[in-house]
Amino acid sequence: MDPALLQVKNVSKHFGGFTALAGVSLDIAPGERFGLIGPNGSGKTTLINCISGSLRNEGGSIHFSGSEISRLPAYRRTRLGIARSFQIPRPFHSMSVLENLLVPSAYVTHLRDSEGEAKAMEILADIGLADKAHALANQLSQVELRKLELARAMAAKPRLLISDEAMAGLAGAEVDEVLKILFDLNAKGITIIMIEHIMQAVMRFSQRVVCLDAGKIICEGPPTEIVRNPDVQRAYLGA
Amino acid sequence: MKYWIGAVLVVIAAFGAALSGINEYFFYAAYIVLTFVVLSTAWNILGGYAGYVNFGTGAFFGLGSYSAVVLFKALDAPLIVQIVAGAAIGAALGFGVGIMTLRLRGIFFAIATVAILFIMETFMVNWRYVGGATGLQLLRPEVMAPFGSYTRMLFVVMALLAVIAVSIARYIQVGWIGRGLRAIRDSEEAAECSGVPTLRLKLFACVVSGALMGAAGAPMPMYLSFIEPASSFSLNWGVSALAMPMIGGTGHWIGPVIGALLLGSIQQIVTVTISNEINVLVVGVLLVLFVVLAPDGVVGLFRKWTRRFSR
C-alpha cells in the first residue's frame, strides 16, 4: 500500500471558547479522489485552512509527503505541493486572468514571464478560459471565477488540490463543467480533496467520503455507505 | 530605455537650473516639492503597491532629520553621510515596525505608525542633546561651489534623490516583486496560498519605503538651518505623503510624482498666499474628493479619457 500523501493526526482548533475541530484524523492516499462533507459550521473550512496553512492547528500534527508541515507558513506549503481554491472566489481583481496565473507561476514554479505565460495559456485552454485570458478578473461570471480559482491553483503545479465548494451556487450544466475539470486533473495524477454540499457531485466524484459534524468525524467510507448512514442524515437534517 | 533617458535629462535639467540665474525663491519651493516626490513615491511602495497604509511618514522623515543632526553635531558629518545614515535608520525603523505589525490587519499597521510618530516626537522633546522641545539652530555654509547658494546645492541633491526613489519604485513595480505586492493588495490570503511569501514581501516594501523617507529627511535640517520635534514629527507629513499618491494614482510609479508635483505646488502657493491652515484643508478636501470620486487618481482619469478617444 502506498504511504499516505497527507496524514492528518488528531488535529484540533479553537476560537476563543468555541471548538471548531476536536481531534480530527484522516489519511489521503496519492491519486485519491476524496470527498469532505458536513453541515455548515461543522469545521470543513477550518480543517482545510489548517491543512493549507491559512490557520495554525493547535493539537495534533499534519504530515505531507512524510514531512510535518504544521509549523510552515501557507506559502511554503503551496511550494511543497498543496494548492487550494477558495469557497468565495478571491481573484486578484486588478489583474487579468492570465496575470492571475502568473503569480503562482512566478512564486511557486519560478518561471520567467515568457515561459509562465505559455504554461498559463495551456492551463486556461484545458479549463476553458483561454478566450478570457486578457479579461480583468473582476469582470468574470460566477462559473468563470470558480474556474479561475481552479486554474490558479493548477498554476502552482500541486500534488494535492483542495477544492473548497467550487460548485456552490452553480446550475446543473455548470456543475458538470467543473466536475469534468476535476476529473481531468485527477486523471493527470493530482490528488483531490473536494468539499461540497452538492451531493450528486460528491457521489459521482469521490472514491471515499468523510463526514464532519461539530468538529468531529462522524462517518467515513465509500459514498454509497455515507449517504445511507443515519448519523450523517441526522447531522444534515437535524434530529 | 526611454525612462533612463528621461531620468538623465531630469538630472541634467536640475543641474542646469541650479547653475542658472533663476530666482532664488524657486529653489526654496522646489526643494520642498522634490522632497514630496520622494516621500509620496516611498509611501506608494508600501501603500499603493501592497495596500498597507502608513500614517506616520513623519516618523521616518523626522528620524532621518534627527539622525542627520546628531551626526552633524557629533562628527561634523558631510551631507552624503547624513543621507546614507538617514536611509539606514529609516530602513531599521521600517523593519522594526513591520516585523511587529505587518502580520496583523492593515489598520493595525496604520495605527502603529501613528504610535511610532508620537513616541519619536516625545523622545526628541525630552532629549536635550538635540535641543528638546525648542529645537536646535544649525550653522551651514553660505555657498557650496559650484552652486551660487547652499539651497541650490540641496535642490540638486533632492532632485537626484527623487530620481533614485522613482527608479527604485519603477523597478519594484515592473518586476516579480511588484506582482507579488499587487497580489497581496488584491487578496492577501490568496496570495499566500499562491506561494507568495507575504510577510517577507511586506517587510521588504516597508524597509525600502522607510529608507527612502529617512533619506529624504536627512537634508531637511540643513535646508531650514533649524530643527524641532513638533514640525519634524507632524502628522501633516503623513497626510501629504498619503494624499499625493492617492490623487496622482497608486498603481503606477508616475502617480506619486504627478501627485507630488501637483499638490506640492498648490501647497506652496496656498501657504504663501493664504495660510498654512487653508493649505491643510485643501489637502484634506482633495484627498477625500479623489478617494471618493476618482479612486484611480489622475493616472486613472487619464486612462479613461484616452480609452474614450481611441474608439
Next chain:
Amino acid sequence: MIFSFDLLFEAVLFGVLLGCFYAAVSIGLSVSFGLLDVPHVAHPALMVLGSYCTWIVASWGLDPILAGIILMPVFFVLGVLIYRFYYETFEKRGTEAGVRGLAFFFGVAFIIEVGLILVFGVDQRTVQAPYIGSSWAIGEYRLPYRMLVAFGIALVLTAALTLYLSKTFTGRAIKAVAQDEPALRLMGANPVRIKQWAFGIATGVSALAGAMLIIVGPVEPALDRLYIGRTFCVVVLAGLGSMSGTLAAGLILGISESIVLMMLGASWAPAVAFGLLLIVLGIRPQGLFGR
C-alpha cells in the same frame, strides 16, 4: 524622581478616575471599529467636534453635561449619515475598501480639525461649571470634582451601552451583525440598517464624550491626534468586540498614564497610550478579551 507611597496612591486614585474617562471616550470606537469593523480614525476628531459644540451650547448658559446630552441626537444623525456614505462608497464595493476607507477617514479627521481651527482658532477653550475648579478632599488626597463627574458619567455610559448591547433586541442584533452577517440576513434583519444605527449610537455617544473632554480639561483642535492613541489603545487592549473589556483597558491606561505623569512629568505622559498600544500589538494583538 520623587517616590512615596502617598504620591503613588494618589496617582493610582487619579488614574482610576482618568481610566474610566478614557473608557467612556473610547466606547464609541469600541462599537464603530471593534464591532462594525469601520476603520474610524476620525472618531477622536468627531469627539473634539463634540467638545466645541458643547462649548457653544454651554455658552448659552447651559450646563456642559446637559449640553452634551442635547447634542447626542444631533450627532446620532451625523453618525448615520457618515456610515451611510461610507457604506455606499466603500464597503459595498468590497475590493479596495481597506486603503480607501482608511484614507477617507484620515482625510475627514483632518478636515474636521482644520475646520475647527478656522472657526475657533488654535487657542484652548474651556467651559465653566460649579464642579470645575474645586476638589474633593479626602484625608490628604484631593480629587478634582470634574474628574469625579466625568467618572460618574463614564460609569453610567459604559453600563448603559453594555446593557443595551446585551439585553435589547437591537443591541443584540448589533453584536450579531459583527459576528455573523449572513445569518442575520437569513433571519430577516437588514444588516446595513443595523450597522447604520450602531454607528449613529457610537457617534451620539461621542458627543457626550466630547462634553466630558472639555469638562476634564481645556480643548484645542489638534487634541484629536493625541486621542487617536488613547482611544485605539483602549479598544485594542480591550480586544475588538468586547464592551466590558473597555473599562478594564481604560483603567490600565489611566493608571499607567497617571503613574508616568507622576514619575516622569507631563512631557512623557502623552506617549504612554501609544507605547502601550505598540506593546499590545506586539505581544497580544487580540487584546485582553478579544475574539
